[in-house]
Amino acid sequence: MLFSLKLIAQNEYITLTGEVTDNETGEALPFVSIYLEGTSIGTTSNTDGIFEFHIPEKLRNSKVIISMIGYISVAIQPSNFNSYQTIRLKENMLTLSEVIITDEQLSAKQIIKKAYESLDDNYPLEPYLLEGFVRDLQKEDSTYIELLECAAKFSYERYDVKHEPRVELQAVRRNYITNKHPWNEEWERKNSIVDLIEDDFIRFNYGPIKVGRGWKYEIESILPFDKRQVYKIVGVDNPYSQATLYIDVDSYAFVRIEYNRAAKKRSYYKRRLSNGQQEIAYNLTLEYQEYKGKWYLKYQKEEDTWAIFKGLESNKLLFTKYPKKELFINRIITQEEIGYYDFQANLDINRSIENHSEQYNPDFWKNYNAPILTKKLSIIEQYLKQAQINVKSDNK
Template identity: 25%
Template sequence: MYERCHRIQKKTLTVILSVLCVLAFGTTNVFAFQQQEKTENYKQYKGEVIDASSKKALVFATLSVEGTNISTITNTEGSFLLKIPESITDATVVVSFLGYKSKNIPLSQLKPNKNRISLIISVTELSEVNINAPKDAAALVKETLARKGDNYFDDPTLMTAFYRETIKKRRKNVSLSEAVVNIYKTPYSSLRKDAVELYKARKSTDYSKLDTVALKLQGGPFNTLYVDIIKYPEYIFAEGSISDYKFTFSRSTRINDKLIYVIKFKQLETITEPLYTGELFIDVENRTLTSAIYTLNITDREKAARLFVRRKPARVDVWPTEVAYRVDYREKGGKWYYGYSNVLLEFKVDWEDKLFNSVYSMTAEMAVTDWEKNITGELPKNRERLKKSIILSDEALGFSDPDFWGEYNIIEPEKSIESAIKKIQRQLRRSKAKGGASAP
């Protein structure tokens, strides 16, 4: 049993996310962060977002400044760091999380540190007699996965997506990469994998903050694309491993006027391999997964490290301390499709001859900006596709195409990905008009 489970995990997880840790001697500062050229000063607000009842941390809760494009999300411990320009003195911070009531907080009420924000669950009362209400949580999950051919896109689709990955040493940004990609999405009922084509990419890296270690994220956009549970259930619920989890009903809520059941899941205590724990948000009427938030069990740090670390110097230990995932789906014409995903990782790097550890965090997120039917169903040629082993920060050549990025010539990690998308929409439309690079 354990050998089978280990074989499944080794096959899947190392494909989804792998971190390449390499020794970088004599590296010069190639690209300084463009946002450091900005003269505007910022105020920082730190704190945590928790469940008001259980006091548990809320992972991937969103904090946004009303009327601006400034936002941030909480990490796997529910902690956040929100940076706001000093020029903004009178504003409201909106704190939200799936299935919870949002909270509006005047900026003047936030402290520089130790803010503790609690959110209340939004619960929908169900009638006592409901013949459609599922009685078995595991059965509901299995049925939802089985109906992907009915509820999700059944045509080949060409999507445009914006991808961003960030590497931080503690709280300091050291590497930022952004890309616009074309995703050749195959039907959800098909076993054929999606293909990804790089359209535009750029990076900003400050190697001086990396000491003598350069952490690199291998897989680029595939790290986020494979969080699409409905298309790739094998990366979380591999065939035969769904029985390694315990599924329970948590609560019901309403999101966008749809009745949503929240299903909690965690690995059985008898399973020793690193699996997942989290919540699935299921539209109970249509048996459709609308969102999922989950984390990896990394109690055994050596096993967890083997899943992620591809290569490292001999005198260095590297292991993950936090790993979290989120995926959101969108609906169009009664069919659902992948819309957004986020991956958050935190690693410790321990040098044999150093007294203190270094802590690095890596975030990868991707959002679909546009899509259209791929009428021919054709995929790009192999030489035009991104390889799953891509390291985007090595492929992106700085700010090599200022004509495309236009006014959006600064990587702004404190701004939401939605803000970045809005800024490049004009360039995407212009490129399409010129017939460039098959951007939809």
């Protein structure tokens, strides 16, 4: 992990930058959790393993925790970071015989049932707020057509209230859109934030956590995660669905859920929509973090594949679209803190994020915790910048 440290006196922030790698292979580790111990302030490494973490100067004596499922966590104080020092996370694969388990006789399905029955114990029973960063990357066939990044606040009811959170859009950082297929003019999609927040297995009580009749599960291993151990359980619901569930050994909290669903040789799991949309693959990842005895969303990714046909009954394929949406949570505000917190819901679900966009504010983003662009995304950004300029020139 490559670190540099600088103190921004004007805003009283310390900025840490680094690269997280595997100790044995030297490969970059994506989506590593980096947070201040005892707080909910955090960030995430990007797919190149690179991160930038802004922390309040008044918390400079707090330890920074770097953790990832399957690896031994590292704790370092900001003052002890050496510039450009490389620190690698060590992988640790545990066997069942190496772990003290209270319920040794439970099967994989019984563990998931117990986790489902323990939702009240593990997830917030009072209103709360989350701050987070949204990234939306859209591709049609092999061409990228949109990159959007924004910061938002989310006001939730307790975990079992089946309703999406109210949203305050704070700022838009990147907003590049080029020519889309004419089909989009008639069938404009919902905004990225709405697409994300309506997919929540725990809040809306569905998916692989419920142990449906067709699901078959198996314990694959037990892994370390942030001073605890988690079961890694793989599940299959033939012919379309697969899931990997990471469940805390002690509390039976769902720590991470990976769900994949895909069509098989033109056998689809969902009906085609009247506008010609046919979903052929759906991938959802939800990862949670523990704070003050409860588990809150830390990271969410939805990555889909849609075949767009000319109509409901037509076999003519117009194009294939690949939307990828991510939400990175960087702060939790619990019930006792809400009274001191400014929140103004302003998101109109019938308008796309780009139509909410205001003028870019560099001061807002100066110390905002968000995953930085990867090399690949930087190339895509430059392409979309130029493509957007060309579109504007053609429209004059």
